[in-house]
Amino acid sequence: MIAFRDVAVRYPRREVLALDGVSLEATRGRITAVVGPNGSGKSTLVRALVGRVPLARGGIAVDGADAGAGSRRELATRVAVVTQREESPFPIGVHDYVALGRHPHLGVWRAPSAVDRAAVARAIAVTEIEALTDRPVTELSGGEWQRVRLARAVAQGGDALVLDEPTTFLDVGHEMAVFELLSRLAREGQAVLLVSHQLNLVARFADHLVLLHRGTVAAHGSPAEVMLGPVLERVYDWPLVVTRDPAVGAPSLVPLRSRSRG
Amino acid sequence: MRLSRWLLIGLALAAAALAGIAFGTLRLSPPDVWHAALGQGDPMHVTIVRSLRLPRVLLAALVGAGLGAAGAALQGATRNALAEPYLLGVSGGAAVGAVLAVALHAPPALIPLAGFAGALAAVALTLLVARAGGGHGDARTVLMAGVVVGSFANAAIMVALSNADPSVVRGALWWMMGSVADASWPQVRVLSLFVAVGIAILIALARAIDVLALGEDTAAGLGVDVARVSLGVYVAGALLAAGTVAAAGLVGFVGLLVPHLVRLAGARTHRGLIAGAAIVGATLVVLADVIARVALPPSELPLGAVTALVGVPFFLARLRRLA
Amino acid sequence: MLRASQALALAGALALAAGCDAPHSRAAARGALTDDLGDTLQPSAAPRRIVSLNPTTTEMLFAIGAGSRVVGRTTYDVLPAAARTVPDLGPGIRPNVEAVLAARPDLVILYASNDNRPAARTLRAAGVPTVAYRVDRIADFVRVTRALGALTGDTAAARRDVDSVQAALARVRAATAALPHPTVFWPLFDAPLLAIGGGSFLDELITIAGGRNVYGDLPQPSPAITFEDLIRRDPDVIIASAASRQRYLADPKWRALRAVRESRLVSVDSLLATGPTDRIGASADALARLLHPELAK
Numbered sequence: 001m002i003a004f005r006d007v008a009v010r011y012p013r014r015e016v017l018a019l020d021g022v023s024l025e026a027t028r029g030r031i032t033a034v035v036g037p038n039g040s041g042k043s044t045l046v047r048a049l050v051g052r053v054p055l056a057r058g059g060i061a062v063d064g065a066d067a068g069a070g071s072r073r074e075l076a077t078r079v080a081v082v083t084q085r086e087e088s089p090f091p092i093g094v095h096d097y098v099a100l101g102r103h104p105h106l107g108v109w110r111a112p113s114a115v116d117r118a119a120v121a122r123a124i125a126v127t128e129i130e131a132l133t134d135r136p137v138t139e140l141s142g143g144e145w146q147r148v149r150l151a152r153a154v155a156q157g158g159d160a161l162v163l164d165e166p167t168t169f170l171d172v173g174h175e176m177a178v179f180e181l182l183s184r185l186a187r188e189g190q191a192v193l194l195v196s197h198q199l200n201l202v203a204r205f206a207d208h209l210v211l212l213h214r215g216t217v218a219a220h221g222s223p224a225e226v227m228l229g230p231v232l233e234r235v236y237d238w239p240l241v242v243t244r245d246p247a248v249g250a251p252s253l254v255p256l257r258s259r260s261r262g
Numbered sequence: 263m264r265l266s267r268w269l270l271i272g273l274a275l276a277a278a279a280l281a282g283i284a285f286g287t288l289r290l291s292p293p294d295v296w297h298a299a300l301g302q303g304d305p306m307h308v309t310i311v312r313s314l315r316l317p318r319v320l321l322a323a324l325v326g327a328g329l330g331a332a333g334a335a336l337q338g339a340t341r342n343a344l345a346e347p348y349l350l351g352v353s354g355g356a357a358v359g360a361v362l363a364v365a366l367h368a369p370p371a372l373i374p375l376a377g378f379a380g381a382l383a384a385v386a387l388t389l390l391v392a393r394a395g396g397g398h399g400d401a402r403t404v405l406m407a408g409v410v411v412g413s414f415a416n417a418a419i420m421v422a423l424s425n426a427d428p429s430v431v432r433g434a435l436w437w438m439m440g441s442v443a444d445a446s447w448p449q450v451r452v453l454s455l456f457v458a459v460g461i462a463i464l465i466a467l468a469r470a471i472d473v474l475a476l477g478e479d480t481a482a483g484l485g486v487d488v489a490r491v492s493l494g495v496y497v498a499g500a501l502l503a504a505g506t507v508a509a510a511g512l513v514g515f516v517g518l519l520v521p522h523l524v525r526l527a528g529a530r531t532h533r534g535l536i537a538g539a540a541i542v543g544a545t546l547v548v549l550a551d552v553i554a555r556v557a558l559p560p561s562e563l564p565l566g567a568v569t570a571l572v573g574v575p576f577f578l579a580r581l582r583r584l585a
Numbered sequence: 586m587l588r589a590s591q592a593l594a595l596a597g598a599l600a601l602a603a604g605c606d607a608p609h610s611r612a613a614a615r616g617a618l619t620d621d622l623g624d625t626l627q628p629s630a631a632p633r634r635i636v637s638l639n640p641t642t643t644e645m646l647f648a649i650g651a652g653s654r655v656v657g658r659t660t661y662d663v664l665p666a667a668a669r670t671v672p673d674l675g676p677g678i679r680p681n682v683e684a685v686l687a688a689r690p691d692l693v694i695l696y697a698s699n700d701n702r703p704a705a706r707t708l709r710a711a712g713v714p715t716v717a718y719r720v721d722r723i724a725d726f727v728r729v730t731r732a733l734g735a736l737t738g739d740t741a742a743a744r745r746d747v748d749s750v751q752a753a754l755a756r757v758r759a760a761t762a763a764l765p766h767p768t769v770f771w772p773l774f775d776a777p778l779l780a781i782g783g784g785s786f787l788d789e790l791i792t793i794a795g796g797r798n799v800y801g802d803l804p805q806p807s808p809a810i811t812f813e814d815l816i817r818r819d820p821d822v823i824i825a826s827a828a829s830r831q832r833y834l835a836d837p838k839w840r841a842l843r844a845v846r847e848s849r850l851v852s853v854d855s856l857l858a859t860g861p862t863d864r865i866g867a868s869a870d871a872l873a874r875l876l877h878p879e880l881a882k
Contacts, residue, residue, distance in 0.1 A: 047479065050479065050482040051482055052478065052479055052482050072485045072486070072487060073485035073486070073487075075485060076483065076484050076485025077485070080483070081480075081483030081484075083477070083479045083480050083483060085477075086477050086480050087477065088475065088476055089341045090337075090338070090343070090475055090525070091530070092472070092475075092530050092531070093530055096531055100473055100476070100484065101484070103469060103472075103473050103484050103485065103486070104484055104485040106469065156484070162483075286683050287675075287681055287683040288687040305712075306686055306687070306689060309686060309711040309712075310683050310686055313707065313710065313711065314682060314707070315683075364699075367699070369699075370699050370700075370702050370703065425809070427805060427806075427807075429699075429700075432678065432700070433698075433699065433700055436678075436679065436700065441679075443679060443703075444703040446703075446707075559681075560675030560684040561660070561675050561676055562675070562676075562679075562681060
């Protein structure tokens with residue numbers, strides 16, 4: 001559904017390309033996860049998708065059509081994005097904030113309809129934030145804010161959900177709840193593109209993994225195919241082993257103590 | 263915002279307008295004011311109420327509405343609670359235009375036009391400087407460019423005034439302190455057009471500003487053309503500010519303070535904020551003008567000073583709330 | 586030197602005569618008065634309630650006998666003493682139009698500056714005859730006194746006032762014509778340092794009193810000057826108030842001036858600073874005596 005083809009991005013006044021020829025595809029019904037060390041270009045992929053950085057090379061297609069052509073608003077009705085960092089300087093209420101997710105569908109003059117209200121209600125229910133709806137967003141904890149942002153993206157509707165580090169501040173229970181929600185959305189037909197540090201959780205839930213290293217794809221495939229010790233060690237530059245977790249049967253990454261310290 | 267709050271601020275504006283017509287250097291009893299407003303009774307009272315006080319109140323209301331709405335929209339679009347309409351270089355540019363006109367002994371009718379032209383030139387310069395500084399429409403860059411252009415304008419004004427003769431200095435200083443004392447019906451007509459168009463544009467952009475306030479990346483993800491919407495807000499805000507400056511000189515603090523007051527009253531989305539800020543802004547400036555007229559009779563205080571003085575306690579109350 | 590001063594006096598007298606008569610006679614021929622903002626007024630019946638928002642014209646009105654008809658003045662119109670009983674209507678620059686209208690005047694005299702054009706317009710639109718004058722030089726004093734006389738109907742009193750002042754000035758000029766003319770520096774303000782320049786009536790007084798203003802070559806009434814330039818011009822006499830005298834004598838910077846070292850500091854507290862009124866005759870006399878001690882003998 002979202003296809004990156006040989007995408008290269010250079011930030012202004014930088015020598016090195018942040019992304020240098022990345023190709024990947026996030027298809028409907030699957031969770032596609034992009035992993036990699038800090039600075040490997042994961043967030044740049046998301047920025048390129050929403051048009052915040054220009055492409056030096058290559059293209060991004062959504063359902064076959066170039067993402068850059070056509071209106072951004074129309075694109076936003078089909079692809080919902082949750083960025084890594086977001087902060088509201090003003091105390092907008094949680095319910096109003098989630099309702100902003102319907103903005104691409106409303107445009108300037110249309111008033112929200114029953115469809116819009118239903119989408120907002122469903123998003124609040126599915127992300128389990130009913131208890132927060134009357135609070136101003138400036139009074140939420142890090143974890144609560146993250147779930148509220150996810151609700152906004154769910155309210156946005158569309159066929160694809162792109163998330164950059166959606167579980168950073170979440171405790172184990174909420175983290176699992178988010179991943180299970182993403183699984184469910186993928187099963188219901190959405191294309192979920194996920195950028196995450198949480199290799200182990202990603203290994204359990206993602207259908208397709210893309211490992212980025214210094215702006216290029218170092219490996220891609222199923223979690224079992226990508227999570228190989230030598231590859232990961234090279235990319236993350238840290239001693240580690242990959243085992244198979246007996247409890248859940250998924251590849252599990254175990255970092256070791258650094259060699260220099262023994 | 264709840265309906266009761268809207269009614270409250272609407273009533274406050276009506277009360278302020280009534281005070282503006284009823285109070286002044288000359289003490290008029292309520293029946294006198296009523297008759298004079300209708301054109302009956304002592305012709306001197308009629309002149310005072312209809313030709314002096316009424317245009318003043320209307321002009322003050324328009325200035326406050328324009329500045330309040332522009333302030334609310336700019337704070338949202340720049341995601342900065344300390345933004346205000348003069349930040350884009352408007353006040354500095356307008357002052358340079360007006361001071362130059364005064365120094366060149368231009369006919370008084372040209373001074374507001376010069377101020378207006380100066381304001382727009384400064385905003386254009388600010389946007390150009392921001393573009394040259396990198397970052398397409400990044401709010402922080404724009405704000406910094408505005409500060410730079412403003413400082414430059416202040417320096418230019420100081421140079422111009424340091425070698426000017428006393429009447430020029432006096433004229434320039436008076437203009438910079440703000441006043442609606444010369445309000446006339448033609449002025450009211452022109453400004454009402456500006457304010458109506460400017461506020462209409464801002465309210466049309468209000469939903470986009472809600473999204474823009476979340477951050478430029480998030481806004482892009484929600485389909486908002488960040489550069490276009492930001493530019494729209496800056497231009498509409500600049501037109502509003504420049505129009506009010508041409509009509510009444512520099513009236514500070516209104517654009518900064520009023521959006522905070524409206525937020526305190528419960529407005530959350532920018533549609534309500536901008537409309538509410540227009541009403542509350544109008545009320546504030548009308549009240550300030552009344553105080554300016556009756557505080558130290560028969561002299562008049564400068565309007566810009568009174569808005570700041572009246573605004574400070576409100577701002578302090580707000581700060582205490584935040585703490 | 587005699588010939589030069591005589592020529593100067595003659596030229597001064599001619600200038601006064603030429604400057605003051607021409608516009609008046611033209612206006613008198615039409616019956617209408619043109620004020621200093623370029624607006625015309627057709628004087629009608631003698632006004633009985635005059636608002637004068639200009640310290641100089643207020644004093645003039647009292648001088649020509651119209652003082653009892655003045656019903657409003659600015660906060661700064663405090664001369665003559667009788668003027669203080671007139672109601673204070675606020676500032677003269679950007680006047681409080683409402684206060685003026687409330688006094689129900691049938692003639693308003695404003696200070697002629699661009700700042701006051703909106704007020705003049707509003708007052709005329711309200712049906713109140715309004716004129717604006719600026720009295721900066723001695724020629725203006727003559728012109729405006731006559732104009733006020735025409736407006737209030739006190740033409741005879743105005744003429745007498747002008748004639749007596751002109752006679753007094755001529756006497757002073759004659760008395761000092763043959764005497765040496767010291768160079769004079771008259772500071773108006775210390776920070777920024779402002780001097781009385783060639784555009785001020787005080788400069789005219791200096792000349793009439795038999796002195797030479799070191800800054801008479803500058804056209805402004807009160808130009809800003811630098812101390813270095815003042816040292817270069819090296820005035821013979823400095824005109825200063827008693828308080829300033831003490832300050833200059835004690836200040837090492839000021840002691841760099843010959844006039845201060847030689848203690849040639851002349852005190853003129855009694856002289857006015859706002860504009861030329863009928864007191865300039867006496868002022869010129871007093872200044873002449875201060876600049877030329879030999880006159881006392």
